[in-house]
Amino acid sequence: MDKKIKGYCLTGTKRFHPGEAEAVKENSAIVEMTMPELKEGEILAETLYTALCGSDVSATLSKANFDWIQRPRVIGHETSAKVLKLGPGYKGPLKVGDLFVPVAQLGCRKDDCPGCRSGKWNLCPDKQILGYNNDGAFGQQMVLDGARAIPFIEGLKPEHGAIVEPLSVAVNAIYSKCNIKPGMDVLVTGCGIMGLMAAELARASGARVAITGVEQDRNIRLKAARERGITTIIVSPENPLLKQLEEGVKDTAGRIFGFKGKVDLVMECSGVPPVLAEAIYAVKPEHDICTIATYPDKVLLDSTYITRQSLNIKGVMGSHKENFLVAQKLLVEGIFPADHYINLYDFEHINQAFADSIQAKTTKAVVKMN
Ligand SMILES: [Zn+2]
Ligand SMILES: [Zn+2]
Numbered sequence: 001m002d003k004k005i006k007g008y009c010l011t012g013t014k015r016f017h018p019g020e021a022e023a024v025k026e027n028s029a030i031v032e033m034t035m036p037e038l039k040e041g042e043i044l045a046e047t048l049y050t051a052l053c054g055s056d057v058s059a060t061l062s063k064a065n066f067d068w069i070q071r072p073r074v075i076g077h078e079t080s081a082k083v084l085k086l087g088p089g090y091k092g093p094l095k096v097g098d099l100f101v102p103v104a105q106l107g108c109r110k111d112d113c114p115g116c117r118s119g120k121w122n123l124c125p126d127k128q129i130l131g132y133n134n135d136g137a138f139g140q141q142m143v144l145d146g147a148r149a150i151p152f153i154e155g156l157k158p159e160h161g162a163i164v165e166p167l168s169v170a171v172n173a174i175y176s177k178c179n180i181k182p183g184m185d186v187l188v189t190g191c192g193i194m195g196l197m198a199a200e201l202a203r204a205s206g207a208r209v210a211i212t213g214v215e216q217d218r219n220i221r222l223k224a225a226r227e228r229g230i231t232t233i234i235v236s237p238e239n240p241l242l243k244q245l246e247e248g249v250k251d252t253a254g255r256i257f258g259f260k261g262k263v264d265l266v267m268e269c270s271g272v273p274p275v276l277a278e279a280i281y282a283v284k285p286e287h288d289i290c291t292i293a294t295y296p297d298k299v300l301l302d303s304t305y306i307t308r309q310s311l312n313i314k315g316v317m318g319s320h321k322e323n324f325l326v327a328q329k330l331l332v333e334g335i336f337p338a339d340h341y342i343n344l345y346d347f348e349h350i351n352q353a354f355a356d357s358i359q360a361k362t363t364k365a366v367v368k369m370n
Pocket of ligand 1: 053054055077078165166
């Protein structure tokens with residue numbers, strides 16, 4: 001009964017570069033937690049499995065676009081959890097013992113909010129992000145607003161529940177923004193889990209898909225994509241993407257990918273400014289560049305080229321409840337093959353999970369929290 005509740009807590013703000021795993025020791029600590037009393041409509045939950053997000057990695061590295069997070073903070077927003085206790089006035093569908101997935105972004109739910117009015121809390125200017133605005137799912141228990149909780153659908157495995165949130169973001173991008181049709185050539189830039197998920201869902205929608213990475217990605221992230229029949233492109237300063245596309249990248253069947261070095265859609269998932277700046281030259285006229293990433297700096301784009309080619313640049317911010325339901329179905333039906341991409345760690349090895357994620361040694365680290 002008296003088991004200590006622990007959590008992975010952001011503590012420091014020392015800047016680290018991508019790949020520098022010392023950031024884990026320097027900027028975080030495993031802390032003991034005491035759970036607060038439940039307020040109106042809140043839920044106390046035991047976390048089952050929590051996944052590491054690229055943004056958790058960025059926050060641990062203390063990248064500039066994560067400076068706004070107050071420390072100390074127990075992070076984590078991709079999780080499956082079990083209800084331990086319902087707070088006063090909770091009116092949702094859950095009972096004690098039920099499993100659920102929380103939406104990461106909770107809106108203000110005011111009538112005059114343009115995002116919340118349409119039920120899209122991800123577009124609320126005052127949204128509260130689980131694990132950033134309050135303590136989150138890298139605690140062995142968490143307290144959250146009951147309005148976040150979406151019950152598990154039948155057949156969803158708890159370890160897969162942890163990746164419903166990131167998959168819901170890919171779902172939002174693919175089905176709300178990208179308008180993918182069979183036969184399209186889709187280039188995904190960046191092979192973090194968002195890139196891998198986007199690649200899988202684009203292909204499930206009938207597209208031919210290629211995904212880019214760097215040399216360091218060859219044996220893990222790009223290998224995972226290759227094993228699934230997705231074309232992979234290793235980009236380097238000597239061998240830049242546009243040059244490779246112009247010279248003719250071959251797909252897994254040996255046919256040329258794209259048309260004269262151009263594709264129908266780029267999905268930018270790397271968050272690296274020059275990758276986005278270059279991506280506009282890789283799409284056909286009147287086609288789309290869809291970005292799911294955030295960037296540490298403003299990105300300078302060749303605006304006249306965008307006009308002359310009549311290009312569309314689209315952004316995708318997070319996801320909302322409807323996307324969560326679709327993501328759960330895609331996992332239950334195996335349309336996104338979760339087991340191919342997740343690597344499980346026990347809670348005792350949570351620092352290793354962060355170090356491996358920082359060093360891109362895993363496609364998607366998922367921590368068994370208790
Ligand atoms: Zn995330
Ligand atoms: Zn709002």
